[in-house]
Amino acid sequence: MRELSEYINNDFKPFSSTELVGVIQDFFADSTFSHFPVLDNGVYLGCISAVDAETFESEKTTHDYRYALEGFFVRTSMIWLDVLEVFARNNANLVPILDENNTYIGYYEITDVIKFLNETPFLKETGGIIVVEKTANDYSMSQIAQIVESNNGKLLGIFVSAATAEKVQITIKTTLGGINEIIQTFRRYNYDIISEHHEDHYLNNLKERSEYLDKYLNI
Numbered sequence: 001m002r003e004l005s006e007y008i009n010n011d012f013k014p015f016s017s018t019e020l021v022g023v024i025q026d027f028f029a030d031s032t033f034s035h036f037p038v039l040d041n042g043v044y045l046g047c048i049s050a051v052d053a054e055t056f057e058s059e060k061t062t063h064d065y066r067y068a069l070e071g072f073f074v075r076t077s078m079i080w081l082d083v084l085e086v087f088a089r090n091n092a093n094l095v096p097i098l099d100e101n102n103t104y105i106g107y108y109e110i111t112d113v114i115k116f117l118n119e120t121p122f123l124k125e126t127g128g129i130i131v132v133e134k135t136a137n138d139y140s141m142s143q144i145a146q147i148v149e150s151n152n153g154k155l156l157g158i159f160v161s162a163a164t165a166e167k168v169q170i171t172i173k174t175t176l177g178g179i180n181e182i183i184q185t186f187r188r189y190n191y192d193i194i195s196e197h198h199e200d201h202y203l204n205n206l207k208e209r210s211e212y213l214d215k216y217l218n219i
Contacts (some may be wrong), residue, residue, distance in 0.1 A: 002116065004079075004083065004108075005076055007112040007113065007115070007116060008076075008097055008107070009107050014033075014037040014038060014039045014096075015027075015036060015037070016038070016039060016040070017038060019038075019040070019061060019062050021053060021058050021061065022058030022196045024036075024053050025056075027046070028053055028054075033093060033094050035048065035090075036048060036093060037051050038069055041219075042103075042104070044098060045066060045069050045071075045102075046066075046070050046071040047052075047070045048069055049070060052065070052068050072096075073097065074096070075097070076097055076105065080116060080117065083108060083113060094109055094110070095107060103207070121156050122182060125175075125176055126176060127176055128175075128176055129171065129173050130174065130179070131161065131194040132144070132185065132191040132194065133167055133168065133169045133193075133194050134168060134170075134190065136166060136168050141158065141170075143189065144170060144172060147185045148174050148182055150185070151178045151181040151185055153177070154174060155173070156174060157171075157173040158171070
């Protein structure tokens with residue numbers, strides 16, 4: 001599997017603090033970037049937003065709008081999940097990358113990070129997805145892993161996909177085989193099954209009984 005650092009991009013050079021806003025407006029008009037980095041003598045100042053750039057006066061420079069620059073960035077050492085969080089938190093499709101000395105070295109594009117994610121076992125490997133729900137105070141990641149593995153399943157990934165003060169939803173990806181046994185064990189431990197499964201014999205039996213009852217009542 002490739003390293004995330006292999007996706008560092010330098011196809012376009014960052015703007016300087018003396019760049020005319022009109023040039024930046026033309027750049028955004030011809031690209032799909034939500035933001036782009038601005039440097040001052042090699043020092044990263046922040047990102048200028050495409051939305052903000054539209055409202056600026058074209059004859060001024062980025063230095064005149066330095067107050068509007070957004071200072072988000074990622075480090076070369078950050079794992080993909082932290083990088084993805086920076087994308088999401090800033091509603092950006094591009095994030096600048098700085099090394100440990102705060103030197104600008106390039107940027108990540110969201111499309112490249114998605115390509116990277118597609119190579120992870122969670123997305124690439126064949127398996128089954130189960131979404132379970134339980135009260136926020138009662139769920140346990142170690143218990144979830146134990147339920148899967150005690151039914152001869154292997155975890156490919158697990159994360160909290162939704163949460164409120166009362167309840168938490170957990171998305172689980174496991175190797176195929178034994179899905180029904182895993183689902184029934186979750187129920188025995190008072191987890192609600194949110195996802196639908198053809199292998200779910202419990203629900204299939206309920207459906208068959210319901211259809212039989214409807215037929216009987218309609219005689």
